Amino acid sequence: MKLTPMHHEHLSMGATMEERSGWLRPSVYTSVEDEMERAKSSVGISDISPAGKLLVQGAGAERLARKFLGGIGELQVGRALAGSRESGDGETFPVAVCPLAPEEMFVTCPPERRNSLVEALNAELAGVVNDNQTIVLDVTSSYAGINIAGPRSPDLLSKLTDLDLHPDGMPNLSSVQGQLAEVHGVLVRWDRGEEPGYNLYVAREYGVYVWEVLCDAGEEYGLAPVGVEAHRRLIGGAAA
Amino acid sequence: MAEPDPRQTRLPPHPSQWTDPASPVSFTYNGKQVSALEGDTIGSALYSSGARIFSRSFKYHRPRGLMCMTGDCPNCLMSVDGVPNVRTCNTPVQQGMEVRTQNAWPSVEHDALSVMDKLDRLMPVGFYYKSLIRPRISWDMARPIIRRVAGLGKVGPEKDPDSEHQHHNLHSDVTIVGGGPAGLAAALEAGRGGSRVVLIDEGPVLGGHLLSDVSVHPELEEHAGLPGYQVAARLAQQVQEMSSIRVLSGATAFGLYPGNLLGVSQGKCLYKVRSRGIIVATGCREVPHLFPGNDLPGVYLGEALRRLMHLYGVVPAGRALVVASDHRGYRLAGELAQAGVQVVGIIDARESSPGGDTADSIPVFTDSSIAGASGLKGVKRALVLDKGTGETRSYACESIVITGTYEPNTGLLAQTSTALRYDPELQEIVPEDTPSGIYVAGDVTGLHNLELSLIQGKAAGCQASLGVDRPTGTELDALRRAIREKEQAYREALEPSSPSMAPSKEAGKTFVCLCEDVTPKDLYQAIDEGFDEMQTLKRYSTLSMGPCQGKMCLRPAIELCSRYTGRTMDETGSTTTRPPLRPLTLGTLAGPLHMPVKRTALHERHVQLGAAMADVGPWKRPHSYGPVSEEIAAVRERVGIIDVSTLGKIDVQGADAPALLDKVYTHRFSNLPVGRIRYSLLCSDNGSIIDDGTITRLSERHYFITTTTANVDLMEEWLKWWNAGAGGNVHVNNVTSGYGAINVAGPKARETLSKLTDVDLSPDAFRYMRSAEGEVAGVPCLFLRIGFVGETGWEMHFSAEYSEHMWDALMDAGSEFGIVPFGVEAQRVLRLAKKHIILGQDTDMVSNPLEADLPWVVRLDKDDFIGKHALEAVKERGPRETLVGFVMEEAVVPEDGVPVMHLGQPVGRVTSSRADPTTARGFGLAWVPADLSQEGAQITIQVRGRPSPARVVHQPFYDPEGARLRE
Ligand code: FES
Helix, strand or coil: CEECCCHHHHHHCCCEEEEECCEEEEEECCCHHHHHHHHHHCCEEEECCCCEEEEEEECCHHHHHHHHHCCCCCCCCCECEEEEEECCCCCEEEEEEEEEECCEEEEEECHHHHHHHHHHHHHHHHHHHCCCCEEEEECHHHEEEEEEECCCHHHHHHCCCCCCCCCCCCCCCEEEEEEECCEEEEEEECCECCECEEEEEEEHHHHHHHHHHHHHHHHHHCCEECCHHHHHHHHCCCCC | CCCCCCCCCCCCCCCCCCCEEEEEEEEEECCEEEEEEECCEHHHHHHHCCCCCCEECCCCCCEECCCCCCCCCCCCEEEECCEEEEEHHHCECCCCCEEECCCCCECCCCEHHHHHHHHHHHCCCCHHHHCCCCCHHHHHHHHHHHHHHCCCCCCCCCCCCCCCCEEEEEEEEEEEECCCHHHHHHHHHHHHCCCCEEEECCCCCCCHHHHHCCCECCCCCCCCCCEHHHHHHHHHHHHHHCCCEEEECCCEEEEEECCCEEEEEECCEEEEEEEEEEEECCCEEECCCCCCCCCCCCEEEHHHHHHHHHHHCCCCCCEEEEEECCHHHHHHHHHHHHCCCEEEEEEECCCCCCCCCCCCCCCEECCEEEEEEECCCCCCEEEEEECCCCCEEEEECCEEEECCCEEECCHHHHCCCCCEEEECCCCEEEECCCCCCEEECHHHHCCCCHHHHHHHHHHHHHHHCECCCECCCHHHHHHHHHHHHHHHHHHHHCCCCCCCCCCCCCCCCCCCECCCCECHHHHHHHHHCCCCCHHHHHHHHCCCCCCCCCCCCHHHHHHHHHHHHCCCHHHHCCCCCCCCCCCCCHHHHHCCCCCCCECCCCHHHHHHCCCEEEEECCEEEEEECCCHHHHHHHHHHCCEEEECCCCEEEEEECCCHHHHHHHHECCCCCCCCCCEEEEEEEECCCCCEEEEEEEEEEECCEEEEEECHHHHHHHHHHHHHHHHHHCCCCEEEECHHHEEEEEEECCCHHHHHHCCCCCCCCCCCCCCCEEEEEEECCEEEEEECCCCCCCCEEEEEEEHHHHHHHHHHHHHHHHHHCCEECCHHHHHHHHHHCCCCCCCCCCCCCCCCCCCCCHHHCCCCCCCCCCHHHHHHHHHHCCCEEEEEEEECCCCCCCCCCEEEECCEEEEEEEEEEECCCCCCEEEEEEEEHHHCCCCCEEEEEECCEEEEEEEECCCCCCCCCHHHHC
16 A cells, blocks of 8 residues: 555544555545635645656657647746646546746646556657657655645745745746745645645655644644545546 | 822823723733723833833833833833733733833832942943953852843743744735835835735834824825824725735834845744835834933833823823923923823923914923933922023923934834935934835934825835836826925924033933943043944943844934034944844744654654654654664574665666766776666765765666765765766656665575565575566565675665555564564664775765775776876875774773874774674774774774774674675
């Protein structure tokens, strides 16, 4: 069984765990309704570490992403682009691409699509780009992923980072790298309808630390840990 | 003082008041109950209950009372709920607060230490520096007494019970400091077009000095007929309604740092506000006049009484004398009279009184000035000098109200490159030009006119938001014209007021600096001793070094100094203003501590096994799970596992990867066959060792590198740097976080692992320093057969999310062989027995591989690599010192780091040392001079201060042939 970096945090917060595509995940901490309510009125955090995370790196990275995700829009550094991909079985699944640097694309997908996406990208790399200068790296295990969403999420984050989180500085569908609670992270703004939301990725070994810092800092807002169940409903089944 | 003084009744309710007679609250003052009203500050409540002495002064223990009511003087400091030095005049009361006075014994009313006041002759200016020096013991004896007598409150030893300090970051287009009329106008103008605006105000309610202003302002067209406090309310309302403005009330901007970063404290929060533009609208404060007795309780600055009266509905009992130099003083006198205070008279330095504003019943003494105040615990009489006749007359009164001298609050500006100059016309030190991105408006400019303040605010708001949402500056030009006109009119209407009297050297106790009890006499003496400019005068006399940080004293001191030395105000200069502008608690600055901790994916397993965890850099690692000797024995005799996930891991791939590694490492890698592992070092240009690790060739163009735990980030950068320099096609990725790693070692390692994998681990199929990929317990793994601990073993790397699964599977499989987890300490002993070095422990910044006894790692026959030339030079000159193994001749164990001695001199040092479990003798590694480095050489090691013989050993102490490793 695969465990996320924050596995024992969930256990100590009394979460009921469930298995989903090979990962043991917190399905619910208090109750689905309570978690949804608090996340909607204040701020909620969810462990999204199982999401597939790939790095497409090299001279052909942009070309590959463009080809692969077709019509995805301007691949500008600092943006976050939502696309979708058809899988072998005819279903489509959501994919997000954040250009971290001109030759570096950070791609996320639902946990169960991780392996097939790596394979598909590698196949495409050999077939389409074939420049011997571009690679696809599966970095799923390298990052702890935390979704932070709700009306108070910018307030919560602004306690921990001096990044400008205002929509002027960081609009929906943008990404930035910076320090958060003294730790390097990739922050992707991913609003949930009208409510601001963020996906934060930090090195796996900092997962527990960052989770705890968020819980502490969010106490004053009544932060709720949000289980898989409530999280799914909140995002309406979309995105990683 | 348990009951409110019956003479003190509150004024009838008035809309300007903040206090709510319907909501009484109570708190304790030195243990006694005091009743107050909701809306009171601690200061106003105590004052209304009859308290007049609020503190005792720092040095002479003189009684001091409310003076400014604006938080600018040191007189009202008390300890509130255990926090010392709280300014009670602007701290709102809360039910149940515990308030205590400080620096007085037994009480502020009867302070035994007031005897100090009579001993001033013993404490001349600078006595800190020039007395009690010889004999040296005298200072040691005096210090505890001085500490006891002088000083401020005490910090309790307990932890702050609710130390919930928070830090926030804010970003804005325009930040305005000061919520008075200018600040409000600026905010409205800047926010109008949608700029992001932050408005920082010290008070609980927006409005600044307008809040205590009950007079009407017919000159304001927009607000004609409204008293000042209603104008404030109107503007504040508009600000609150504007969604683009974020208001921080009760907040102090204490520092303005480069990059337009403002430090702001609000209760237990600290805000770091970054903005494109900052408007400083901090207003001004009144400054005290210098006359004997000017520090007595009962001497007030005008604003103090305005606030007491109009915000809290309190007035002083008895008679009052008002010192005025413009219409504001007259107006205040009128307001006092109306509130029932008997105003004995108005003292006006001007030759004729302009009349106006005052009730006719108040006598006006023109061409006069205040010459002294007397009384024991408060003002009883005032001396008034008639400047025409030179006569002084004495009046009985309980209050002396000082008005008319203003000083702009330029503290924040002084922290920038703003030029502050003395304006002789305004007789104030005002900002002349500000650096770009910083604007000023309102009373801080030295112009005290409401209409002008509003226009200035508007203009500043307009200018600061230029470029954000305003394309042109035409509007701004019009505003600037209006400012110029009004300023001219203002200056023309100024009446020349003769400067306030400079006290003579003989005058009784006049205080320039209230915080540190500095008198003009002290200053004159210090100037006579040569400290004649402000920077040194300050240090010598301690002027302005107290809690008010010069807010009350700096201006009068500059004036005194300038007059005494005959230089201009600008020549006299000022002191350097540094943050914080107002005192902060250390807790506020510290905030919540964020100490990043790295935990491996096996952290919980270690904790469950009862491991003693050690901090290894930012990582938490198990030091040991039980007796270290047992862990060592298990690895030697059976099998042990250790979590090595902290190892730095770098993935290097690309066509030019072999060339890159040849370039940066001392060994050769282009010829390393696929599936093989090689140990190597990495040096800097001067040949000193930077890092070591193993390099595994996974495929023609793909390597997997391990680095020391601490150096992985440096290695990643180093590799990327040299690759970029060579323009090579190599991808360097730090994959440390992604992989869990466990080392399985010991004679039973093979059998343990074989139970979980199909990979053929037999000695011939899987040789030492080879790698393979395969599954263990269903998890894809990279096997590296290496032997840091000197036994047959494999280091397994796998996706981190499987770590616990892997650990459990191994423990399970090994249980029949007596598997044991071992920690960092056992690993250290085991590797030392094999003479494997630990970088940074056994080497330092200047160690090179040849002298570190690792010549086999360096391929000087390679084309070129970083450090090659330096190492060739070392080889040519021969080693100077060498890292060698040693064994003690006796059963003693030296500590890491002790010296190696020769002929009574230290010539080297022990880097690592542990006890041999069988002989109890110490062994380890040491740097020794080259001539003491041959096998068997006798050396002496200092063990706990005693020289002890040891012998140099070249072979590893354990399994010198490496047979066990290769088995
Ligand atoms: S009276 Fe409180 S600081 Fe002056």
